[in-house]
Amino acid sequence: MTYWTSTQIALIYFGGIALAILSAVLVLLYLKHCRRAFLVIWTKFRKTSIWGFKSSLIVAALLGALSVNYLDCSGEYEYLKESGYLVLTKGLEQIGTALVLLSITTGAWLLVFIIRMLVNRRSKSEKQS
Amino acid sequence: MVINAGNKTQFLLILTIYNMQCLYKTKLSVYFVGSKTIKSMEKTTFLVTYLVSFLVCAGVTLGLIALINKSLKVYFKQLCQNAQVADLFIRMTKIVILLAGLGAALTSNYTTNEKADWLSLTWNVTAQVKAALESLFIAFIILALAFLVLHVCTRICKK
Numbered sequence: 001m002t003y004w005t006s007t008q009i010a011l012i013y014f015g016g017i018a019l020a021i022l023s024a025v026l027v028l029l030y031l032k033h034c035r036r037a038f039l040v041i042w043t044k045f046r047k048t049s050i051w052g053f054k055s056s057l058i059v060a061a062l063l064g065a066l067s068v069n070y071l072d073c074s075g076e077y078e079y080l081k082e083s084g085y086l087v088l089t090k091g092l093e094q095i096g097t098a099l100v101l102l103s104i105t106t107g108a109w110l111l112v113f114i115i116r117m118l119v120n121r122r123s124k125s126e127k128q129s
Numbered sequence: 130m131v132i133n134a135g136n137k138t139q140f141l142l143i144l145t146i147y148n149m150q151c152l153y154k155t156k157l158s159v160y161f162v163g164s165k166t167i168k169s170m171e172k173t174t175f176l177v178t179y180l181v182s183f184l185v186c187a188g189v190t191l192g193l194i195a196l197i198n199k200s201l202k203v204y205f206k207q208l209c210q211n212a213q214v215a216d217l218f219i220r221m222t223k224i225v226i227l228l229a230g231l232g233a234a235l236t237s238n239y240t241t242n243e244k245a246d247w248l249s250l251t252w253n254v255t256a257q258v259k260a261a262l263e264s265l266f267i268a269f270i271i272l273a274l275a276f277l278v279l280h281v282c283t284r285i286c287k288k
Contacts, residue, residue, distance in 0.1 A: 027224055034217035041214060085172075085241050092235050099232030103225050103268065110221040111275055117214060118279070122286060 016094030020065035064098030186261035190230030233264035
């Protein structure tokens with residue numbers, strides 16, 4: 001039986017966190033092409049909303065990765081040293097949870113953006129009339 | 130040590146048992162080596178099965194995104210009346226669906242102990258695919274309801 005050291009477990013843990021943040025950054029990079037759309041939607045509080053959007057995505061990914069607990073009921077991680085498979089599972093769980101939270105946050109922002117756009121349009125039409 | 134007839138029989142018996150034990154031990158070790166080989170193969174099987182089922186889940190997610198891509202474009206172009214804003218919304222919707230599918234597909238609780246066999250592996254794969262499909266289903270239902278409500282709201286506002 002091969003035993004895993006604390007360093008190896010720590011590597012998987014911090015690797016999971018790094019990959020979760022990387023996924024949030026990749027999402028932001030994918031949306032970078034639509035920068036002008038943000039300017040169209042947010043006529044007021046532009047900087048605040050854009051930075052709020054970016055930071056909320058990164059925080060969601062980080063929160064998802066940090067929410068996975070490596071300790072057992074007695075607050076120890078000795079069981080992980082005996083099984084490398086469990087450590088890998090925990091790492092995958094970290095990334096999975098981060099992606100799900102990222103998805104929920106992006107969905108919430110999508111609805112906020114659509115509602116904001118509709119409100120903008122209504123105020124414009126009221127001004128014209 | 131003097132070995133008489135009775136003792137000779139006992140000695141032979143003990144020798145035979147000892148030889149049998151040796152043989153048994155050898156067989157056990159062979160079996161043990163064999164079991165080790167099987168065990169490592171099983172671990173590879175677990176890994177391959179996990180990867181294949183993850184790829185299937187990712188494929189299903191990408192397939193669903195490709196299926197709704199056209200209708201998403203039509204819906205958002207009608208709703209936004211601005212190509213750039215529509216593009217942003219389409220991209221965000223795709224991200225929501227993709228992350229929901231992949232996030233759930235990554236979560237795995239495979240049983241890899243000595244009792245694990247092909248049936249437990251099948252159940253594990255089913256659980257993984259089920260989690261991905263469940264997540265996709267919830268994402269689709271929420272998005273569909275939200276888009277429907279927004280569509281109705283814009284219609285009422287126009288009137």
